[in-house]
Amino acid sequence: MRRSGTGATQYGDPDRYRTGFMLKASPYLVAAILAGPVAAGALGALVPSFGFLPALGHDTFGLSVWRDLLDWPGIGGSVLLSLVSGLVTAGLALALAMLFLAVFFETRAFTWLRKAIAPLLAVPHAAAAFALAFLIAPSGFLARLMSPWATGWQRPPDLLIVQDELGLSLMAGLVMKEVPFLLLVALAPLAQIRAVERMRMARALGYGRIAAWFKTVVPALYPLLRLPIYAVIAYSSANIDVALILGPVSPPPLAVQVLRWSNDPELDYRLIAAAGAVLQFGVTAAAIALWVAAERTLIGLGRGWIESGNRTLAEQGLGLLGRVMFPALLLSAGLGILALGLSAFARVWRFPDPFPSRWTLEHWQTVGETASGPLWSTIWIALTATGLSLALVLAMLENERRTGRRASRALELVFYLPLLVPQIGFLFGLVLLAELAGIAPGGALVAAGHVIFVLPYVYLTLSESYRRLDPAWGRLARTLGHSEGGVFWKVILPMVLTPTLAAFAVGLAVSIGQYLVTRLLGAGRIDTVTTEAIALAAGGDRRLIGAWALTQAVLPILGFALALAAPRLVWRHRRGMLGAAQ
Amino acid sequence: MRRLTILALAAVLATVLTPARADSPSAEWSRVLEAAKGQTVYWNAWGGDPRINAYIAWAGEQVSARYGAEVVHVKLTDTAEAVARVLAEKTAGRNEGGAIDLIWINGENFAAMKRNGLLYGPWIEALPNHKLTGPANSPDLALDFGVPVEGLEMPWARARLVFYRDEAVLPEPPRSSEALLTWAKANPGRFTYPLPPSFLGTTFLKQVLLERASSVDALYRPVAEGDFAAVTAPLWDYLDALHPHLWRAARSFPANAGAMRRLMSDGEIDIAFAFSQSEATAGIESGELPETVRNYLFDAGTIGNVSFLAIPFNAAHREGAMVLANFLLSPEAQLRKLDPEHWGSATVLDLEELTQEQAKAFREMDLGPAAIPADRLGTMLAEPHPSWTDALEEEWNRRYAVR
Numbered sequence: 001m002r003r004s005g006t007g008a009t010q011y012g013d014p015d016r017y018r019t020g021f022m023l024k025a026s027p028y029l030v031a032a033i034l035a036g037p038v039a040a041g042a043l044g045a046l047v048p049s050f051g052f053l054p055a056l057g058h059d060t061f062g063l064s065v066w067r068d069l070l071d072w073p074g075i076g077g078s079v080l081l082s083l084v085s086g087l088v089t090a091g092l093a094l095a096l097a098m099l100f101l102a103v104f105f106e107t108r109a110f111t112w113l114r115k116a117i118a119p120l121l122a123v124p125h126a127a128a129a130f131a132l133a134f135l136i137a138p139s140g141f142l143a144r145l146m147s148p149w150a151t152g153w154q155r156p157p158d159l160l161i162v163q164d165e166l167g168l169s170l171m172a173g174l175v176m177k178e179v180p181f182l183l184l185v186a187l188a189p190l191a192q193i194r195a196v197e198r199m200r201m202a203r204a205l206g207y208g209r210i211a212a213w214f215k216t217v218v219p220a221l222y223p224l225l226r227l228p229i230y231a232v233i234a235y236s237s238a239n240i241d242v243a244l245i246l247g248p249v250s251p252p253p254l255a256v257q258v259l260r261w262s263n264d265p266e267l268d269y270r271l272i273a274a275a276g277a278v279l280q281f282g283v284t285a286a287a288i289a290l291w292v293a294a295e296r297t298l299i300g301l302g303r304g305w306i307e308s309g310n311r312t313l314a315e316q317g318l319g320l321l322g323r324v325m326f327p328a329l330l331l332s333a334g335l336g337i338l339a340l341g342l343s344a345f346a347r348v349w350r351f352p353d354p355f356p357s358r359w360t361l362e363h364w365q366t367v368g369e370t371a372s373g374p375l376w377s378t379i380w381i382a383l384t385a386t387g388l389s390l391a392l393v394l395a396m397l398e399n400e401r402r403t404g405r406r407a408s409r410a411l412e413l414v415f416y417l418p419l420l421v422p423q424i425g426f427l428f429g430l431v432l433l434a435e436l437a438g439i440a441p442g443g444a445l446v447a448a449g450h451v452i453f454v455l456p457y458v459y460l461t462l463s464e465s466y467r468r469l470d471p472a473w474g475r476l477a478r479t480l481g482h483s484e485g486g487v488f489w490k491v492i493l494p495m496v497l498t499p500t501l502a503a504f505a506v507g508l509a510v511s512i513g514q515y516l517v518t519r520l521l522g523a524g525r526i527d528t529v530t531t532e533a534i535a536l537a538a539g540g541d542r543r544l545i546g547a548w549a550l551t552q553a554v555l556p557i558l559g560f561a562l563a564l565a566a567p568r569l570v571w572r573h574r575r576g577m578l579g580a581a582q
Numbered sequence: 583m584r585r586l587t588i589l590a591l592a593a594v595l596a597t598v599l600t601p602a603r604a605d606s607p608s609a610e611w612s613r614v615l616e617a618a619k620g621q622t623v624y625w626n627a628w629g630g631d632p633r634i635n636a637y638i639a640w641a642g643e644q645v646s647a648r649y650g651a652e653v654v655h656v657k658l659t660d661t662a663e664a665v666a667r668v669l670a671e672k673t674a675g676r677n678e679g680g681a682i683d684l685i686w687i688n689g690e691n692f693a694a695m696k697r698n699g700l701l702y703g704p705w706i707e708a709l710p711n712h713k714l715t716g717p718a719n720s721p722d723l724a725l726d727f728g729v730p731v732e733g734l735e736m737p738w739a740r741a742r743l744v745f746y747r748d749e750a751v752l753p754e755p756p757r758s759s760e761a762l763l764t765w766a767k768a769n770p771g772r773f774t775y776p777l778p779p780s781f782l783g784t785t786f787l788k789q790v791l792l793e794r795a796s797s798v799d800a801l802y803r804p805v806a807e808g809d810f811a812a813v814t815a816p817l818w819d820y821l822d823a824l825h826p827h828l829w830r831a832a833r834s835f836p837a838n839a840g841a842m843r844r845l846m847s848d849g850e851i852d853i854a855f856a857f858s859q860s861e862a863t864a865g866i867e868s869g870e871l872p873e874t875v876r877n878y879l880f881d882a883g884t885i886g887n888v889s890f891l892a893i894p895f896n897a898a899h900r901e902g903a904m905v906l907a908n909f910l911l912s913p914e915a916q917l918r919k920l921d922p923e924h925w926g927s928a929t930v931l932d933l934e935e936l937t938q939e940q941a942k943a944f945r946e947m948d949l950g951p952a953a954i955p956a957d958r959l960g961t962m963l964a965e966p967h968p969s970w971t972d973a974l975e976e977e978w979n980r981r982y983a984v985r
Contacts, residue, residue: 054673055669057698073980074979074983138850139848155849155850156850158770158771158831159830160830160834163834165833165834249835249837250979265662265689265693265694265971266694267665267669270666347869350872351849358869362868370635431670432674435671435674435676436674519663523682524656524657524667525624531657532629532657534659535629535658536630536632537840541870
């Protein structure tokens, strides 16, 4: 008898039992991999925050560290900045992503939009931030292009644009990186929620393009984006790479302040850093809670608006905004990278010269002399961490499909732990844990550490596409005599090939961009292109930073290019598959 | 038994030979050399300058070829990262086999590690090349920010705070804190300093304080509550007057020395400073700074300090670290370090201890177009006691970080 639903009969099939056991273990394995280190690391922050750090001679518990933290000058500003940049970045990025989709969905530019995402996503956060900083600074690329003929500036004006106190340039940099991420996660499930049909129906009923999108597609799409958005909030409120380059310097965002404490030669600051890390967790959690509250309110308000039957939504204005903002986003990213790329070839580039006056390959020589080792470790660590993560996520999702039971809320939350708990807080604890376990620092430990951060993103980008697969395909294949394993390999996996490869590329990009975890778990012995780039960034020579940032960006871009090209190659004779699960 | 005999023989040989030939290695040092063979030394050192990185790579190659010990440069963005690592290891009870063998260090980080028992030693007396520093004639090498070194770290490089500017733009730069204030008022937005607690930013505070403090003596003792307010009052008055005229009106600051040099390169500021004569020379060399950039000093003197190499208490490859350190102290390595082509950092060797030929090579080194000859560097002001660093940074933060 072939099984048609869930039930006890599954144990009748020995082949199924074996694979089934491994699959069933996968969610617990994943939970352990993610929650274990985070919990241990967080404990490593929580305990010292109450004054207990015996290695420094602090062996009594108390609240004095928390008092010191709250008395720290500018701490209120730091907290507010982190909270606001988390919320504003997520709000803006979501609004822009939805607007772009509304304006361009099913148009010729839509293909463009799809293609633009990968390289934007692939550029590491730090490189993108450097690019933006050099683009908009008073002595930056834009000012050089415009000076002195349009501005009259012979010398850069004294204007606070980059690292402004309100964090505007910080938020702009974050939005630039988060819009492509949200677009990527929004594109995947469009087919499953039948966006094309929804749009056609609404348009036929006389709704404007934008109104149709926001009234019929967004309500179905948003629930699928919820967790990625929380990840955006968490990242924006707690990131360090971008904040160091674009964020205000005094008071800085909270995560940067925590980093400063933990880097202070006065070792007793480790205690206040620990308390700061705990506070950072609270700030991130508060930002998400505020978002959830706003979400509830908006859903309530939105329902009335949707039911009102109003057929247009400022179609002209919003349409124009989308048509302007999308190229503006692409252009500023492109120009920034171009400027950074130019500086990588510059020997002399004085203000206000629009282009370098003398060129050189010296910076690339420096890169060439030192890059081969880091390049190799970057690649093998990224492939190992992403391969492991993908295998685990696929096992989990396949287990869900077969049992018909979705991962519990608790497990979903576990996935978000590494994205929600500020890295700076739990990594110190993690190093401690590895030391206590007697695991020597090195490549294997670094790759294992990367899994903690790669796995959630692989899950994020793959899970919804996987879950939205019509179960009828699996049932059909079963009735045709395939085993469950056969269904997975011959039907399911081919259908999710495109999102799987996209998830793989995202995973690679995440791994390649990791800095802190690579440094700490590798005891600095594992050099990757990212650690090299950031070590040299400390020296401040923009031309070298440019060369390294481009090197750092090439790898993930290659990953995305392959992910984009592979399905086209594999399905070149079955083009229907290309659209099947995108 | 055989090993004992060899050791005894070596010891006898060493005592016999030492008086005759002062540079013959002692038995103890031979043991170190022997143990170092095949070790891999993890040297944690700031990795922000490709020239310094290349110098470190060169030293590693030499040590590998001559002594059979491999050297891995762990490139730090901040020395405190290494301190944190050693601390994590101590917390976890790893008292041997630690991940770090040698740290490039000074001042605050040294004081913190010494205070918390994170250092191995004393070990520098064991180095044959240590005597070339002329310990008796160089009292500055025995103190690191006023904290006695006590053989726990080996002097490696001397540094001097030097200012630089483009001579074509600013032929007569302000040569005192007072003149700097006057100049800043006349040229708003054209000067800044790196954000404390970055190393160079805090140094600027100390430089001004040394010039303006009511009692300089207090700065060389551990800071005391009563002293602090009185001694530092002139500094805060000065900064209150200066800040409105700084780059971006002091609403932002460059993050570190490199970021300040970049502002100079972009033409956003007219005066910058560095902890090395070679900063300007290297900038000219690479095209980052205009060819007319020149170093200059404050008339009343500028802060000088020494940076050191230290071995963590739990280093796994202590002998390899010592062999590497000893090589770095050799006239050959120190001369190459002095050469601005390779680095441009002042030597810690006492030229009196070298052969005439060696001393001549040091004296005649071309320090590059921007540099000031060693004999015209003027008064060197010693770093205040490290306890002032924290107190200054905290007070700066209290006054200027809040909004």
